[in-house]
Amino acid sequence: MLAVAPLPPRERILQATLALLESEGVEAISTRAVSAAAAVQPPTIYRQFGDMQGLLNAVASSGFASYLQAKAAHVGTGDPVGELREGWDRHVEFGLTHPHLYTLMYARLQPGEQSPAALEAAAMLSALMGRVAEAGRLAVGVERAAAMVHASAVGVTLTLLGAQEQDGGLANQMREAVLGAILTPDGETAVDSTHQEAATHAIALIALLPKRPAPFSEAERALLLEWLTRLI
Incomplete structure (x- = not known):
């Protein structure tokens, strides 16, 4: 029977x-508790x-990575709003x-500090939000929508963690409130005003522009982006 190689000290x-x-x-x-549990000397x-702060940061990054691995394994449905x-x-x-x-991941970080895994999570959310925009369902810009969803999801989760009694409906109500603020209504009669319709199409075009070859020079592309942004 083959012996299993022990984990390196860092992993332990x-x-x-x-x-x-x-x-x-x-x-x-x-230091004492970790070194005893990992069977290493404290200097290691x-x-x-x-x-120790470096260790906590590494643990937070590891936690993010585990979350992202589970998130990435989820199979897309083709419905970006449903996936959101x-x-x-x-x-x-x-x-x-x-x-x-x-x-540790969300409430104990230093100001301006983000782990590589946190940046990857933000990129995944922005990519999903871009697909929502491409579907013509965003009422605000992609980055603003991603920031609103991130801030509200983290906020409601921390609120629930600190509550003495769990409010089972709070997360769902917050989710729908935020989605209601960033999404256009679904259906043919969704748009209530010409301005909102123009803004929705402009947001979708901005999201699609980097992905589609177009017969524009860089200056023309920049001008088009400026015009579209004015419609939002």
Whole structure:
């Protein structure tokens, strides 16, 4: 029978820290506790991560990566608005299932700090929002819509984590309120005004412009983008 190679020290430290975090919270993470759980000497932690904050940042990145892996494995339905709703629900579920990790990921970061995994998550959300725009369903710009969804999903999840009693309907109501603010109504009679109709088509064209070859020079493309932006 082949022997299983032991994990490298860095992986053992990450796994041990994550286990401590999930079971006891961030207050349980100390040099002594992590080194004992990972079967390493304390200096190894500092060689691998610089300091304890570096270790916590790495654990947060690892948590993001796990979330993104599960998110990326989800098969698209071809309905970007439906996928947006499902993505919101998975985000909230992840936070409620992993409260200590979620708090570390979203509530303990330094100002201006984002992990590479967080940037990847933002890129995935923007890409999905771009597909919503291409379908003619966005009432605001892609980046603004992505920022609104991200801020509200994180906010409602942290609110639920801090609540003494769970409000099962809050996340759904918040989701629909935000989607109502960024989406155009579905159906042939969705547009209530000429201005809104023009804005919706302009947003869709802006999202499609980088993906479609067009007989425009760079100056013409920039001018077209400026005109479309004025319609929003």
